[in-house]
Amino acid sequence: MSGMELEYVDSDPIPVDEEVFNQATSLSRILLRRVNDLEPGHWFTFEEDDVCIRIKLVLKLTDVKQLLFTNRNGMKALQKSFDEMAYFLSSGAVKPLNHEDVFSSAYANYFNGIVKSFDERAKRAADEEQEAEKEREEQEAAKAKAITEAKALAEAKEEAERIRLEEEKEARLERARLEANKEENINRVKELTLVVHGLNIGAWLKLPSNEGVLEECKLAVKLAAADKMIFVNGTEVKIGEYNTEQLVQLLVAGEAEIQEAGVEFEDILAQVVTKLRVDRNKSYDDLTGS
DSSP: OTTOOOOOOOOOOOOOOHHHHHHHHHHHHHHHHHHHHOOTTOEEEEEETTEEEEEEEEEEETTTTEEEEEOTTSOEEEEEEHHHHHHHHHHTSEEEEOHHHHHHHHHHHHHHHHHHHHHHHHHHHHHHHHHHHHHHHHHHHHHHHHHHHHHHHHHHHHHHHHHHHHHHHHHHHHHHHHHHTSGGGHHHHHHHHHHHHTOOTTOEEEEEOTTSOEEEEEEEEEETTTTEEEEEOTTSOEEEEEOHHHHHHHHHTTSOEEEEOOOOHHHHHHHHHHHHHHHHHSOHHHHHTO
């Protein structure tokens, strides 16, 4: 075909819908204008392969028509030309975010995070306090129960000891009664009855202690009308309480001994009054020995 003359055939232009052409041209201009209006600091969402991230325009190079975006960590996420950005905006792959909404969202997230963290800490503290209070209540209840049980045990032991001592005393008195009622002890009972009637306040005897061992004690109280005698030891602790018959029976059975008959209270009082009268009649020099 080299050197052959070419023939030209006239043909009509391909028809184009003028309205569509004008709309596309207008749309392109609008998108480019939007791209030109973008400023560093604006935020967008960028979706690719079903993954959506937030990007921020950090650099706008107008002379070379390039845009640089970073993610929320400040790392480079996207670099596009103005035309590519216009295409992404038109396709919806890139969507602008209102920076005020971004701030509000970030603030809301931050504030909500603080509130949530505070609520969680408050709940933990409340739960811990509730658990501690429950533990304290359980400890107090256990302590109160232990005290009550210990008190009840002590009272039971004390009552058991009282009953034991009372039973031992009754048994001792019963043995003494049986011994005193023997025929060979009739005269001994009569003699000791007179002796017991003659006992005075302060008389010293040996009587059975709680352990059943003879212990020195003195007659502290003698109530003739009630036929009651109370004896105490050297430290004024009560040792026993007997009537005449019981004490006589103990003496007959060898369960008690008379050490010293003592002095009548009236005699002691008379001696004190007499001494006071004598001292009152003495001079100061006699009393002081000067």
